[in-house]
Amino acid sequence: MAFNLFKESSNPVLKQTILDNTGYVSRSESMTASGAVNKTLFLAVLLVIGADFGWTFPNKLFLLPAAILGLVLVLIASFKKEWSPFIAPIYAIVEGVFVGTISLAYSYAFDGIIFHAVSLTIGVLFLMLFLYKAKIIQVTQRLRSVIMMATGAIMLTYLVSFVLSFFNIQVPMIHSTGLLGIGFSLVVVVIASLNLLLDFDFFEKGQQAGLPKHMEWFAGMGLIITLVWLYLEILRLLSKFTSRD
Secondary structure, X not given: OHHHHOOOOOEOOEOHHHHHHOOOOOHHHEOOHHHHHHHHHHHHHHHHHHHHHHHHOOOHHHHHHHHHHHHHHHHHHHHOHHHHHHHHHHXXXXXXXXXXXXXXXXXXXXXXXXXHHHHHHHHHHHHHHHHHHOOOOOOOHHHHHHHHHHHHHHHHHHHXXXXXXXXXXXXXXXXXXXXXXXXXHHHHHHHHHHHHHHHHHHHHHHHHHOOEOOHHHHHHHHHHHHXXXXXXXXXXXXXXXXXXX
């Protein structure tokens, strides 16, 4: 799915090289952190609208096309950043349909899990925002590198698991409800949460670097990617805990 491609900042669209290689634009035409926040909120609304559609009109046939289209849109945005004002809203709706459809499937299997997953995701978002703004956790180059390497390792694990699934082989720690499986999911949730710090940092660094205005959509899309990843990982973790009851 789209959020499984990560990395160099917190995901494939928010890269440090963007800050280094984007030319100067006038202040009135440049990205601002507040503008990126506003674009993110708008994309979040579109994500919820898409999720409501996927929930209200459930169809398993939506899952694979939505996942593939979401991935394609992320790739296009990574190479054509100036198209972000058009791509980001489409991505938010498409990913919303995917999230809504898969959430309904989880709700059938685990009563009440969606409320807890949404609450935890929002709670983690504001917790990480507080830790970042209060400078309790500062995004240093060393921290950035550690998060990048950890995220890359997770994505590689998922890729190997995907390939092995064609041979009816499952990686135990990904799907197991035992202590190893729960421990793995906990680690992934922590890494996904730390990725939010890099997203917040990109908002501020983008403003300081004077990136073009369309980068507000680009940054907002990046944060949505991280939030969707975090939400799905929390869903997976909660389902493992519930399965042990």
